Amino acid sequence: MASRHLAFLPALAVVGLALGPSPARAALQLFADVGGTTFSCFDNQACDTNPTTGVLSLGNAVNINGVVVNGSIQTSTGNPATPGLVNVLNSSALTVTNTNATSTSATVAISDTDFTGPANSYSTSGSGTFQDAVGSLITLNWFNDANNAQGADSATDTPGTLVDTFTYNVTRVADSFAHSETGAASDPGAFSMTLQFLYTLTPGGQLLSRGMTELKPRVVPVPEPASLSLMGVGLLALGLMARRRMV
Structure with a gap:
């Protein structure tokens, strides 16, 4: 794991805007x-x-x-709802503004389950720009769970292993950040991913073009030698049959 600049926090809090009952099945969800x-x-x-x-x-x-x-969107692909697509959990927002007269802190989690395994690597990334937010603080966390547990039942519900983390203190009136990391994973079957944001945003502070992503490509199994040999025998037999027909 390594730390870099990054920014994406309160936007997630927006998700909680409309309350709704927890779905009967595991699903993409957010809690702030x-x-x-x-x-x-x-x-x-x-x-x-x-x-x-x-x-x-x-x-x-x-x-x-x-x-x-404004403009908060979370997306998830690679599970039963989107078969065949790469395993990705993503969150973004166009603008996040603290209109309070005092600093405001928030913790947000986004999670989904049933991503397609096996997977043996991960990539994490995030970016954003702070405006008039000197003194703000951000911590970003990426989680993976080989046991496929649902996260984001609360803002601190982050099942599995912390695969990457990032913390940054804003020191400039206009401050931009970017972070990325890659590493090894071990998911023999279906797994879940969770993104978490923790932040303190100063009065009037803004976070623009926030984005955060976790990606885990599925490993395509390589045929074992015995399978390859059997395939070769089959192809040879087909070739002999075709030759006999031509004689």
């Missing part, structure tokens, strides 16, 4: 605690403005305890 006020949103529930399964989108100008979020 913004200044002591908790919120949650689940894929395909009333709070989700995008009907596509695997896309959790919130409306614009979502105000959660004085933190206003």
Whole structure:
């Protein structure tokens, strides 16, 4: 694991805007605690403005305890809802603004399950720009769970192993960040991924073009020698049959 610059925090808090019952099955979901006020949103529930399964989108100008979020979208691919696609959990937001007269802290988690294994590597990334937010603090965490447990039942519900983490203190009026990391993983079967944001945003501070991603490509099994030999025998037999027909 390595740390780099990165930024994406309160935007997630916006997800909690519309409350809804937990889905009967595992699903893409988000939970936020913004200044002591908790919120949650689940894929395909009333709070989700995008009907596509695997896309959790919130409306614009979502105000959660004085933190206003625009353009918040979470996406998930590589599980039963999107078979054949790469395993990716992603979260983004166009703008996040603290309209309070005091600094506001938040913790947000986003999670989904049933990503397709086997997988033996991961890539994490994140980026964003802070404006008028000197003194703000951000910590970003990426989790993986080979036991495929559902995360984000609370802001601190992050099952599995912490595969990457990032912390940054904002020191400039305009401060941009970028972070990326790769590493080894061990997921023989279906697994879950969880993204978590913890932040303190100063009064009037803004976070723009926030993004955070965890990607785990599926390993395509290589045929064993015995299987290759059997395939070779089969191809040889087909070739002999075709030759006899030509004689």
